[in-house]
Amino acid sequence: MMPTRVYSFRLFTSGLLIAFLGTLSTAQARRAPKESGSTTTVVIDAGHGGYDRGGIPGQRVSEKEMTLDVAQRLKKVLASNGYRVVMTRDSDVFVPLGTRVAIANNYPNAIFVSVHFNSAKRTGAGGIETYFYSHDSLPLASAIHYYVAGGAPSSNRNVRRRGYYVLRKTSIPAVLVECGFLTNPTEAALAQTASYRQKLAEEIAAGVRGRNTVASARSTTRVATGESIPLQPYIDQTRVAKSKGRRSKRSHKKTTRRKKSSSKPAKSEAKTASKGQEG
Numbered sequence: 001m002m003p004t005r006v007y008s009f010r011l012f013t014s015g016l017l018i019a020f021l022g023t024l025s026t027a028q029a030r031r032a033p034k035e036s037g038s039t040t041t042v043v044i045d046a047g048h049g050g051y052d053r054g055g056i057p058g059q060r061v062s063e064k065e066m067t068l069d070v071a072q073r074l075k076k077v078l079a080s081n082g083y084r085v086v087m088t089r090d091s092d093v094f095v096p097l098g099t100r101v102a103i104a105n106n107y108p109n110a111i112f113v114s115v116h117f118n119s120a121k122r123t124g125a126g127g128i129e130t131y132f133y134s135h136d137s138l139p140l141a142s143a144i145h146y147y148v149a150g151g152a153p154s155s156n157r158n159v160r161r162r163g164y165y166v167l168r169k170t171s172i173p174a175v176l177v178e179c180g181f182l183t184n185p186t187e188a189a190l191a192q193t194a195s196y197r198q199k200l201a202e203e204i205a206a207g208v209r210g211r212n213t214v215a216s217a218r219s220t221t222r223v224a225t226g227e228s229i230p231l232q233p234y235i236d237q238t239r240v241a242k243s244k245g246r247r248s249k250r251s252h253k254k255t256t257r258r259k260k261s262s263s264k265p266a267k268s269e270a271k272t273a274s275k276g277q278e279g
């Protein structure tokens with residue numbers, strides 16, 4: 001989960017991406033996942049673990065258990081697809097953020113997928129959202145989100161750009177997917193079924209396999225290439241990321257918070273912001 005989304009939500013450019021995703025031909029993307037994974041390493045990061053349960057205080061369903069289970073299922077799916085898979089954790093242990101990043105950066109040609117579930121005080125909050133930071137990570141984020149959000153009954157909360165520690169410090173394409181809200185009764189009930197967690201794993205894997213095809217579809221759409229992301233948020237976030245980097249040791253969910261929020265959201269951002277945000 002992420003505690004403070006209200007504040008920074010509209011500062012990011014995700015609104016563009018939904019337009020991009022919406023323009024993808026279903027057939028085009030659905031036939032994508034045929035890539036051979038024989039040369040690709042996927043570093044799978046199950047969020048939280050050990051004393052870090054994830055989620056918010058009093059949350060009934062433990063995020064760390066759900067993330068580990070989905071991650072382990074994802075590991076099996078990707079391994080069966082021929083990928084080399086590395087887990088940042090494969091049991092209920094606490095792994096510091098720096099260690100997770102170090103593991104990822106140990107595989108220069110890998111991609112990094114961090115699995116999380118969301119939470120909010122308002123139980124009605126729900127949906128799937130996918131985060132990336134570096135522009136190199138956008139195709140992977142777009143593809144994973146396309147499949148996970150497309151395969152889930154939950155609402156689509158878009159692809160978003162944010163400087164989470166594990167996204168900012170990894171030197172390889174890195175994505176963090178929030179697979180629904182464990183504080184939402186419907187989504188929590190789903191998450192607690194093995195079949196749904198398996199589906200999540202398979203959709204994430206489809207995104208991994210389809211990342212290049214979904215990315216190449218960008219050239220046929222008008223929106224959301226890495227270059228089309230407004231420059232201003234990128235610069236701002238990079239600057240804050242540097243100055244606040246020290247604070248990000250404790251939780252990988254700790255994001256770079258902006259002191260200045262004076263910049264107006266772009267039109268597309270305002271549209272998504274109006275849907276409201278949960279803390």
Ligand SMILES: [Zn+2]
Nearest residue numbers: 001047054116
């Ligand atoms: Zn989390």
